[in-house]
Amino acid sequence: MLGPVILAASRSDRMRRLISAAPVTRQVVDRFIPGETVDEILPIIQELTGDGLELTMDVVGEDITTPEQATAARDAYLELIDRLKPLELGTRAEMSVKLSMFGQALPGGHELALANVRPVVEAAAGIGTTVTLDAEDHTTLDSMFAIHEELRKDVPGTGCVIQAYLFRTEEDARRLAASGSRVRLVKGAYKEPAEVAYQQKHEIDKAYVRILRTLMEGEGYPMIGSHDPRLISIAQELAHRAGRKLDEYEFQMLYGIRGDEHLRLAAEGHRMRVYTAYGTDWYGYFMRRLAEKPANLSFFLRSMISHD
Ligand SMILES: Cc1cc2nc3c(=O)[nH]c(=O)nc-3n(C[C@H](O)[C@H](O)[C@H](O)COP(=O)(O)OP(=O)(O)OC[C@H]3O[C@@H](n4cnc5c(N)ncnc54)[C@H](O)[C@@H]3O)c2cc1C
Numbered sequence: 045m046l047g048p049v050i051l052a053a054s055r056s057d058r059m060r061r062l063i064s065a066a067p068v069t070r071q072v073v074d075r076f077i078p079g080e081t082v083d084e085i086l087p088i089i090q091e092l093t094g095d096g097l098e099l100t101m102d103v104v105g106e107d108i109t110t111p112e113q114a115t116a117a118r119d120a121y122l123e124l125i126d127r128l129k130p131l132e133l134g135t136r137a138e139m140s141v142k143l144s145m146f147g148q149a150l151p152g153g154h155e156l157a158l159a160n161v162r163p164v165v166e167a168a169a170g171i172g173t174t175v176t177l178d179a180e181d182h183t184t185l186d187s188m189f190a191i192h193e194e195l196r197k198d199v200p201g202t203g204c205v206i207q208a209y210l211f212r213t214e215e216d217a218r219r220l221a222a223s224g225s226r227v228r229l230v231k232g233a234y235k236e237p238a239e240v241a242y243q244q245k246h247e248i249d250k251a252y253v254r255i256l257r258t259l260m261e262g263e264g265y266p267m268i269g270s271h272d273p274r275l276i277s278i279a280q281e282l283a284h285r286a287g288r289k290l291d292e293y294e295f296q297m298l299y300g301i302r303g304d305e306h307l308r309l310a311a312e313g314h315r316m317r318v319y320t321a322y323g324t325d326w327y328g329y330f331m332r333r334l335a336e337k338p339a340n341l342s343f344f345l346r347s348m349i350s351h352d
Contacts (some may be wrong), residue, residue, distance in 0.1 A: 054331035064327055076105060076300040076333045079181040079322040082127050087252050088320065089137055096310045097318050098136045100176060100296065104147040104323040111156060114147030118160040120323070125167045136174040139164065140180045140319060143188055147215070151307040154187045158194060169199045176203035176226065176267075179215055181234045182210055182241070189216065196225070203267065207232030207240040208252035217255045221262025227295060229265035233332045252341055260286040260293065267317070269296040271305065290314060298333070 047311055053059050061265045079085040085101070090101055105113075105122045110150060121139060128137055142165060147156035165175045175271040177192050179185060192204040203226030206213045210232065220227045223290045231248050232241065242248045259266035260282040276295065283293050294315035297306055321329050 045150055045342070047335040048235050050331065050335040050341060052340070053334070054170045054328070060327055061332070069344075073326055076298065076330060078299060078324045079321075080119060080324050082124055085320070085322040086126075086131075088322075089133075089145070090131070092097060092318055092320070093133055093136050095307060097306055097316055098138075098294070099133075100138045100140045100319050100323040102140045102142075102319060102329070103145075104321045104329045105325040106142050106180070106328045107149075108145055108147065109150075111147055111150060114145070114150065114156060114160050115145050117145040117207065118164060120163045121309060122167055125164070125171055125231075128173075129171045135174060138173045138317075139168055139175045140178050141175055142180055144180055148184060148187060154190070158191050165195050165199050165202055168295070174199070174201040174226065175201060176205065176228055177209050179205035179230070179232075179238050182212075183237055185210075185216075186210075193229050200224075201226060203265075204227060205230060205269070206255065207234075207241075208255055209236060209248045211240060211242070213251070214255055214258070216289075217258045218262075220309065222260050224263040226265045226267060226343075227259055228269045229259060230269040231272075235335065239291070250277065253282075256281075257282055266293045268293065269294050270317070271297050271302045276305075276309075286308065300333075 049288065055126060079086050089101070090198060101124060103117065103124065105117055108114055108117065121141065125139070131137070141161060142159065146160035147153050149157060161175070161177075168175050177188055179188065188204065192202060195202040204220070205228045206216050206220070208229060208231050217227070217229070219343040229252065231252060242251060247311065249272070252270070255265065256268065256279055279293075279295070290313050295309050295319055296317045296319055299318050299320040306316050306318055
């Protein structure tokens with residue numbers, strides 16, 4: 045119950061100022077967002093890939109208000125790709141992008157986001173890797189899927205994310221599975237109304253399994269974005285039943301959450317990709333992590349109290 049309350053409160057400017065300025069925040073944020081600059085994140089990329097993990101890199105930021113910020117977002121990804129080039133990691137380090145950060149919510153946003161994301165997708169392809177379009181709130185998804193389809197005409201490996209909590213997703217999954225796409229399935233992290241999304245955990249989990257079956261039986265490449273132990277073992281079973289080999293699907297988890305499980309799955313021979321966020325505009329990403337597990341919030345509040 046607390047999760048939606050945290051997500052709703054996180055939209056307030058006052059809350060943003062309070063959380064961002066709290067003296068203890070940075071220490072807690074580091075657990076989920078382990079760097080602010082490319083220089084800080086490169087050693088972490090090397091450490092994680094050295095441990096046999098693969099990565100998807102997210103330069104944090106969303107809710108931008110000017111086209112200049114969208115251009116800056118594009119440039120931040122281009123800089124990262126440029127710095128990754130000599131490491132020759134190929135698909136072991138891919139990118140995740142939020143189209144809102146590329147201008148999707150601004151006037152003319154659909155075209156602007158496409159124009160900003162295209163060079164990132166092309167630059168990533170140039171170093172032998174791919175980009176996945178994250179899924180944001182439900183009002184942005186028609187635009188996201190249209191951009192995904194457009195980008196795939198030139199770079200078919202471009203991936204996208206679908207959210208099990210939305211009623212529409214079973215149909216989206218059928219379309220994407222038939223088109224042979226790379227698709228990350230997640231439960232969904234935004235506050236969505238009952239008109240468009242399941243509200244109960246058991247309903248979301250059941251939808252996740254139905255959608256995962258569609259992806260596993262389809263033509264595409266399923267990416268299982270979850271830390272839920274039950275869903276991870278169901279995914280292994282569904283992959284086995286669909287006759288998929290270990291390199292025909294992958295698991296994905298967030299940096300800072302169930303790190304032992306990342307290593308366990310990789311040691312078992314699974315492709316295990318860690319979603320690793322970095323940058324200065326971490327507020328929205330951080331608040332979603334607090335909302336997913338209210339224990340994180342009490343840890344955060346306790347740290348603030350003990351600091352005072
Ligand atoms: C790789 C990846 C990419 C994602 N991309 C998107 C996206 O594009 N759009 C979107 O809407 N959502 C995205 N999400 C978030 C997702 O929608 C869920 O909110 C999140 O993964 C929590 O759901 P869960 O499947 O882990 O299951 P849950 O039932 O929430 O969690 C299962 C267990 O995992 C652990 N856990 C989960 N979350 C946390 C946390 N924050 N802190 C500490 N422990 C935790 C707990 O032990 C918990 O019991 C992504 C998630 C992953 C893993």
